[in-house]
Amino acid sequence: MVGPDAYPSTVVASRSPSVESLAADAWRALLDYFVGNRERHLALAAEYGLTVGSMKTLLSLDPDEPKSMRALAEEWKCDASNVTWLVDRLEERHLVERRTLPADRRVKTVMLTPAGQRVKAGLLERMYEPPESFRALPRADLAALLRVLEKL
Amino acid sequence: MVGPDAYPSTVVASRSPSVESLAADAWRALLDYFVGNRERHLALAAEYGLTVGSMKTLLSLDPDEPKSMRALAEEWKCDASNVTWLVDRLEERHLVERRTLPADRRVKTVMLTPAGQRVKAGLLERMYEPPESFRALPRADLAALLRVLEKL
DNA sequence: TATTGTTATACTCTATAACTATA
């Protein structure tokens, strides 16, 4: 599928590797490192008694900018009925609240309750907590990593 | 939840940031960059006419080391009946084959068929293809990134 | 009797279509 010159093998060590093969190797290393990340998220949700859907919903909402049901459906590229279902689950737990928009009484916005805001803050704090392997890196490595990631 | 000294704010720019805050910032940058990755995988599966489950199954199997149904259930931390269902879907498409183990006629192993091996190879090739933003990085950045990721 | 895998069944999540209430 890829021509013979497009991805020169990285085992040719006598010359410095091409940008192409460096990019491929770095990308692969990144992917491999991130394989376990979905499981980390799943475990985190379970810890809070949430499903992946509930967590996604909380993380999408912001106290200062409530979103309509339709906006959420577009953001998640799913059907509106699915949003109804997800918001129902979260409303049962008093983490969000629906409000009818006075300007247009057809649309309903979804607001984080104070409890929802607390749960979201807790989730974010835990998500952004770097793993041990990360914190063990020397300062120079972390600075280099950050500098490159900021370009991406 | 975190003591005042544990995560010094990164806006204190007059002194060099602590290793802790560097680690937190780098981890966060990495997470943010990877948000879109699950969607990339989903689109890739759809392109091959696979579900996420089927893709996961193919990627877990290796031509030279067949795995039992039970081993797969443990690897995926799911119920054995779920493995039966997933393998059924893949067997319908002739991408895997069940074989009874002669040594213990209770256990069945799952083998990739030649077609399954081809699909898996195609998936891996596409997954490991670095995105454009990655290939656009200068050589020095890629080398630095790779060097750090290899430590992780 | 214990273990491997399957079948029967139910629950969660997602989608489509029909409906309601507004506009």
Next chain:
DNA sequence: TATAGTTATAGAGTATAACAATA
């Protein structure tokens, strides 16, 4: 008539429990 959201319903994917075959 068109749009926002809900309800009715169906399908995919996951789990639990009962079961058949083998150890």
